[in-house]
Amino acid sequence: MRFLFRPPAHEAAELLSLPWDQPLEEWDEQLLLEVPQRGISRHVVRFVASGRHVYALKEIAERLARHEYALLSHFEEEGLPTVSVLGICVDRPGQQEAILVTRYLEYSMSYRWLFSSPRAEHSAELLLDTMVELLVRLHLAGVFWGDCSLSNTLFRPDAGALAAYLVDAETVERHPTLSAGQRRYDVDLARERVGAELLDLQFGGLLPEGIDPITTAEGLPPRYEALWEEVTAEQVFGADEQQWRITERLQRLNDLGFDVGEVELITSPEGARLRVETRVAEPGQHRRELLRLTGLEVQERQARRLLNDIVAYRAWLEQKTGKPVPEPVAAHRWLAEVYQTVMAAIPPELAGRLAPAEIFHEVLVHRWLLSEKAGRDVGTEEAARSYVANVLPRTPPEVTTPSVIAGRATGR
Amino acid sequence: MASIEIKNIVKQYGDGFPAVNDVSLDIADGEFMILVGPSGCGKSTLLRMIVGLEDITSGDMIIGGKKVNDLAPRDRNLSMVFQNYALYPHMTVFENIAFPLRLAKMPDDEVRRRVTEASDVLELKDHLERKPANLSGGQRQRVAMGRAIVRQAEAFLFDEPLSNLDAKLRGQMRTEISRLQRRLGITTVYVTHDQTEAMTLGDRVCVLRKGKIQQVASPRELYEQPVNLFVAGFIGSPPMNFLPATPKGDRLETPFGEIVLDQKRAAAVAGHDLLLVGIRPEYFEDASLVDEAKRPLGSVFTARVDVTEWLGDSQFAYIPYEAPESIQTHLRELSRELDAEELRTQAIVSIDSTSRIREGREAQFWLDSRKVHVFDPETGDNLTRDAEAGAELTRMATQDRVEQIEEVRAASVGAA
Numbered sequence: 062m063r064f065l066f067r068p069p070a071h072e073a074a075e076l077l078s079l080p081w082d083q084p085l086e087e088w089d090e091q092l093l094l095e096v097p098q099r100g101i102s103r104h105v106v107r108f109v110a111s112g113r114h115v116y117a118l119k120e121i122a123e124r125l126a127r128h129e130y131a132l133l134s135h136f137e138e139e140g141l142p143t144v145s146v147l148g149i150c151v152d153r154p155g156q157q158e159a160i161l162v163t164r165y166l167e168y169s170m171s172y173r174w175l176f177s178s179p180r181a182e183h184s185a186e187l188l189l190d191t192m193v194e195l196l197v198r199l200h201l202a203g204v205f206w207g208d209c210s211l212s213n214t215l216f217r218p219d220a221g222a223l224a225a226y227l228v229d230a231e232t233v234e235r236h237p238t239l240s241a242g243q244r245r246y247d248v249d250l251a252r253e254r255v256g257a258e259l260l261d262l263q264f265g266g267l268l269p270e271g272i273d274p275i276t277t278a279e280g281l282p283p284r285y286e287a288l289w290e291e292v293t294a295e296q297v298f299g300a301d302e303q304q305w306r307i308t309e310r311l312q313r314l315n316d317l318g319f320d321v322g323e324v325e326l327i328t329s330p331e332g333a334r335l336r337v338e339t340r341v342a343e344p345g346q347h348r349r350e351l352l353r354l355t356g357l358e359v360q361e362r363q364a365r366r367l368l369n370d371i372v373a374y375r376a377w378l379e380q381k382t383g384k385p386v387p388e389p390v391a392a393h394r395w396l397a398e399v400y401q402t403v404m405a406a407i408p409p410e411l412a413g414r415l416a417p418a419e420i421f422h423e424v425l426v427h428r429w430l431l432s433e434k435a436g437r438d439v440g441t442e443e444a445a446r447s448y449v450a451n452v453l454p455r456t457p458p459e460v461t462t463p464s465v466i467a468g469r470a471t472g473r
Numbered sequence: 474m475a476s477i478e479i480k481n482i483v484k485q486y487g488d489g490f491p492a493v494n495d496v497s498l499d500i501a502d503g504e505f506m507i508l509v510g511p512s513g514c515g516k517s518t519l520l521r522m523i524v525g526l527e528d529i530t531s532g533d534m535i536i537g538g539k540k541v542n543d544l545a546p547r548d549r550n551l552s553m554v555f556q557n558y559a560l561y562p563h564m565t566v567f568e569n570i571a572f573p574l575r576l577a578k579m580p581d582d583e584v585r586r587r588v589t590e591a592s593d594v595l596e597l598k599d600h601l602e603r604k605p606a607n608l609s610g611g612q613r614q615r616v617a618m619g620r621a622i623v624r625q626a627e628a629f630l631f632d633e634p635l636s637n638l639d640a641k642l643r644g645q646m647r648t649e650i651s652r653l654q655r656r657l658g659i660t661t662v663y664v665t666h667d668q669t670e671a672m673t674l675g676d677r678v679c680v681l682r683k684g685k686i687q688q689v690a691s692p693r694e695l696y697e698q699p700v701n702l703f704v705a706g707f708i709g710s711p712p713m714n715f716l717p718a719t720p721k722g723d724r725l726e727t728p729f730g731e732i733v734l735d736q737k738r739a740a741a742v743a744g745h746d747l748l749l750v751g752i753r754p755e756y757f758e759d760a761s762l763v764d765e766a767k768r769p770l771g772s773v774f775t776a777r778v779d780v781t782e783w784l785g786d787s788q789f790a791y792i793p794y795e796a797p798e799s800i801q802t803h804l805r806e807l808s809r810e811l812d813a814e815e816l817r818t819q820a821i822v823s824i825d826s827t828s829r830i831r832e833g834r835e836a837q838f839w840l841d842s843r844k845v846h847v848f849d850p851e852t853g854d855n856l857t858r859d860a861e862a863g864a865e866l867t868r869m870a871t872q873d874r875v876e877q878i879e880e881v882r883a884a885s886v887g888a889a
């Protein structure tokens with residue numbers, strides 16, 4: 062047998078002791094983790110915990126495993142939103158297929174759970190928008206997906222919204238750019254697959270009453286076209302409106318979740334033509350800033366939310382002490398006095414249902430609601446107590462992220 | 474269902490390289506056409522232009538008499554089969570086949586009619602009310618085909634559909650696709666680099682090389698009357714042997730002795746110097762096992778056998794031979810172009826499985842000289858090709874196909 066992985070992959074060593082020579086189907090249940098809300102798949106896909114990490118293992122023909130491994134590695138380098146690949150195991154005895162190993166995307170949720178969720182705030186619309194954003198991003202990067210579906214997309218809560226990740230690159234083709242025909246075909250495949258998956262949920266009695274699979278799926282192509290147009294369109298305007306038009310466009314792209322790489326402005330007597338080159342990477346400005354200040358790794362919208370809270374905390378500190386407080390000091394104190402206090406309020410049995418940063422975001426939302434009702438600011442501590450008692454338990458235990466479950470089993 | 478006319482199609486990618494270079498091809502209504510050739514020959518690009526995935530640089534793509542160059546893939550009403558065969562666990566097999574029609578909001582009775590018809594053809598009738606979880610590998614693939622059938626597309630398109638299946642399922646599916654295409658009489662374009670698939674599936678096979686068509690013909694015509702070295706070397710497994718040959722009157726001098734040519738072929742090669750003679754493995758035999766009646770139709774020579782390979786029902790012997798440097802260079806280039814293994818100047822000959830010819834010894838072989846072809850090594854042209862005989866083979870294949878389709882159509886009218 063041969064293992065191929067790209068350093069650094071300290072974790073790879075932990076995995077070597079697994080029974081790679083056996084068919085994945087027959088692995089001892091003791092080694093595996095149930096992930097009840099996973100998507101449907103043609104291949105055998107199973108999950109294992111090793112050390113503090115959880116992995117997804119997929120048994121698949123060697124040619125495809127190599128293809129998927131190479132693509133996912135490139136995507137990650139480019140900052141495209143995909144699962145992270147660890148490596149592959151090939152040359153297994155008895156002509157068995159290869160195994161592709163990806164890192165489990167913690168706190169991700171499949172559409173199956175999102176739709177049957179008792180917290181129905183994630184509407185079908187939000188889900189489609191998130192998916193379309195992912196598809197546009199991939200198309201900008203010259204990625205033809207060939208199998209865009211709800212099962213092949215993972216969703217992560219991100220400060221009240223969702224972020225989408227590609228999970229299955231088996232059918233992906235990489236091109237320098239995509240033709241209009243390729244994009245349309247990909248969108249059409251997506252429409253059909255989303256429609257089929259929703260119909261399937263409906264047949265299984267898992268789809269909420271108000272959602273119609275066919276209309277929902279039909280909504281995908283126009284949403285895609287609209288976003289693609291916004292992101293790629295060339296604009297023409299008069300010379301006098303240049304300044305604010307550029308600002309407006311960049312702001313709009315940021316709001317849509319895209320960063321701009323380069324702006325090209327061609328002026329002529331008739332006016333100016335504006336072309337923007339949209340970055341394909343996930344936006345990461347706030348994420349990097351938060352990491353620098355606190356060492357916390359979270360998603361972009363969550364980061365924006367947490368940074369705002371740090372700013373507010375700093376103002377409060379300055380007011381209280383009557384002295385300027387340097388940003389790093391404020392961030393440090395916020396981490397210890399605010400963020401960690403909230404995290405400490407979560408009892409072990411509720412841990413892992415949502416990502417810590419998402420919990421923090423929800424506590425802030427809750428605090429706002431309580432304060433409004435009370436007619437005074439109730440403060441983060443009180444809000445956290447109430448949230449843990451009344452809100453968090455409504456997130457069902459099935460969505461607890463696998464690494465936390467694995468940690469519990471081994472007493473960590 | 475529709476014909477597909479490809480007229481002077483060119484595809485240049487961004488770097489200006491013509492991946493498909495002035496290709497014209499008429500695919501008849503109901504025909505099974507194979508696009509085949511080594512990696513990079515442009516077969517996938519051609520298929521993608523039919524589907525609408527690549528813009529056409531110049532030329533016309535006409536489907537069912539309508540120019541489709543500027544139509545979106547969806548509006549061409551073609552079906553790429555097997556691209557997706559996700560099975561949905563809560564839906565019955567019926568619904569797993571029907572959902573494309575449901576999404577198109579087709580009335581219930583029409584959905585029922587189409588699914589029932591497709592499941593008849595696919596022999597899935599007894600499984601329609603089951604959930605897909607317990608279907609076999611082959612049945613799953615048939616559900617995927619069912620989805621393609623119920624759409625009633627103008628044509629089926631396949632791009633290397635079997636390359637990810639294991640050997641057993643691959644053989645099974647090859648038969649299945651062939652049977653289905655015949656029963657439905659649907660125009661089909663099938664891309665493969667596997668010449669066995671090409672030869673067993675196609676009514677006609679289009680061999681591509683560097684973006685250009687080499688030959689379009691029935692499998693038998695390609696095999697027996699190839700236009701050039703490239704086609705001769707690509708079609709057939711194990712491949713045709715190419716030996717240096719010098720014409721001398723009505724004979725060719727070769728490392729395996731003299732080969733006598735009939736008058737027509739002798740005239741065709743007269744005046745040339747060094748040529749290549751192409752002999753398929755099965756034109757050889759262990760001389761001691763050839764019956765007397767056949768013997769005079771070929772020549773006998775003695776050679777040392779390097780290796781023999783006994784496969785039970787057949788046997789191969791490998792015979793090294795000498796070739797001048799110029800010929801070796803041509804052959805090396807050819808095998809590189811064909812993605813073949815590094816060329817060795819040794820012939821692969823098929824002998825009866827009962828033959829007692831042994832490795833490392835001298836042995837007598839017989840060679841059937843009636844079917845050899847002679848090629849110009851510089852141009853690659855087949856100097857001895859009999860165009861009329863070739864065309865006759867393809868005519869026969871076309872006639873078979875038309876008759877089969879008429880039978881099917883008559884039967885379905887009768888049933889309706």
Ligand SMILES: Nc1ncnc2c1ncn2[C@@H]1O[C@H](COP(=O)(O)OP(=O)(O)OP(=O)(O)O)[C@@H](O)[C@H]1O
Pocket residue numbers: 098099100101102103104105106117119144145163164165166167169171208212213214215228229230231559
């Ligand atoms: N790294 C990961 N993190 C979280 N979940 C994962 C990961 N990898 C796979 N999954 C889950 O497993 C499911 C199946 O994986 P995947 O889509 O790769 O399998 P597949 O057999 O190729 O599917 P398909 O039938 O769509 O080709 C996914 O829908 C997802 O829910």
Ligand SMILES: Nc1ncnc2c1ncn2[C@@H]1O[C@H](COP(=O)(O)OP(=O)(O)OP(=O)(O)O)[C@@H](O)[C@H]1O
Pocket residue numbers: 236237486487488492510511512513514515516517518519666
């Ligand atoms: N998007 C692209 N941009 C530039 N060149 C391309 C692109 N796609 C294909 N080519 C080139 O066009 C030629 C034909 O490619 P094509 O994929 O059609 O060949 P193929 O016969 O299908 O090969 P294979 O069997 O390897 O798939 C090749 O030289 C290839 O490198």
Ligand SMILES: [Mg+2]
Pocket residue numbers: 101102103212213229
């Ligand atoms: Mg998948």
Ligand SMILES: [Mg+2]
Pocket residue numbers: 229230231232
């Ligand atoms: Mg897949």
